[in-house]
Ligand SMILES: Nc1ncnc2c1ncn2[C@@H]1O[C@H](COP(=O)(O)OP(=O)(O)O)[C@@H](O)[C@H]1O
């Protein structure tokens with residue numbers, strides 16, 4: 419799918435996306451589809467803020483045709499080879515004049531989650547701020563020190579501990595559009611289809627910058643090639659690498675975040691410099707985080723007044739967000755059963771929750787035991803040193 423198709427789709431979906439119409443007009447003109455270009459520009463003119471840009475694009479275009487015309491008169495013969503690069507150059511100028519502050523697409527950020535919604539995990543927030551947010555909002559500082567701001571970030575950690583949630587909150591922090599991509603969104607049975615889909619998603623994110631592209635469970639895309647029996651995913655991994663390398667974080671305003679429960683299964687090609695080269699460990703929620711999760715997940719349920727949330731958090735060391743959700747599920751079920759037996763309605767009490775905690779176990783332990791082996795036998799590069807530190811302090 420090319421840029422024109424993509425923009426056509428965008429304006430079809432939202433006919434009042436005037437910036438979209440403007441960009442489409444530009445693309446048409448670039449491709450010598452003048453009639454279509456003028457039509458698109460005329461719609462873009464509905465937005466007064468775009469008038470100057472449309473005027474400029476048209477002026478540039480007509481100046482160009484005039485020059486071509488003059489060349490024709492003076493020299494009589496147009497040298498095709500010479501005329502072409504000249505034309506190209508001119509169009510580049512048009513593109514260079516694009517003012518990003520004006521070409522901001524409509525705000526499509528419905529529910530913004532920010533770090534304020536993420537309970538606890540202060541260390542992690544600091545790390546993300548330093549490794550992700552600062553380089554993203556301040557690329558010039560990084561280029562001054564010849565430090566690359568590009569590449570992607572890989573969030574890893576046990577399942578259900580908020581990787582997806584935190585990625586979303588990160589995009590909220592930089593006020594960007596959030597594109598969550600899962601392998602099932604991309605996979606296409608037709609040859610080359612998956613790669614095309616992937617490309618399209620990158621193009622969409624670029625057109626709607628600033629954007630965060632979030633690749634959830636990236637191990638399913640980049641499953642270690644050495645471990646995989648089939649080479650089915652290989653073209654997709656290669657496209658992913660190509661797409662990532664084509665991103666210039668500072669000009670594209672495109673941030674790429676991946677997440678995985680199984681960092682050891684992520685194709686090592688995806689972890690090289692310029693790709694998902696910053697690994698960030700998302701640990702099980704700390705006490706503060708568990709308190710917030712309990713509050714969040716109990717919201718709207720009939721619970722006894724003055725629940726001791728702090729005690730619940732104390733008793734759920736190493737529980738993931740999903741485990742806590744499960745604790746509440748178990749307690750709720752228990753209360754419902756009792757109500758049905760006794761025909762007496764009542765709310766969820768502290769004892770129900772404490773009992774549910776006794777009946778369940780933290781699921782993160784299995785993950786921690788697995789990664790322990792990787793740390794022991796394959797941590798030469800200190801890849802998982804954050805985890806090693808966490809284990810030392812918390813287990
Ligand atoms: N620190 C946190 N603060 C608030 N909610 C959290 C936190 N950590 C996890 N959660 C909640 O736990 C659930 C599971 O998190 P999720 O992001 O889906 O985990 P993961 O992507 O790591 O598997 C989500 O519903 C999220 O709301």
Ligand SMILES: [Mg+2]
Nearest residue numbers: 581582634677
């Ligand atoms: Mg997730």
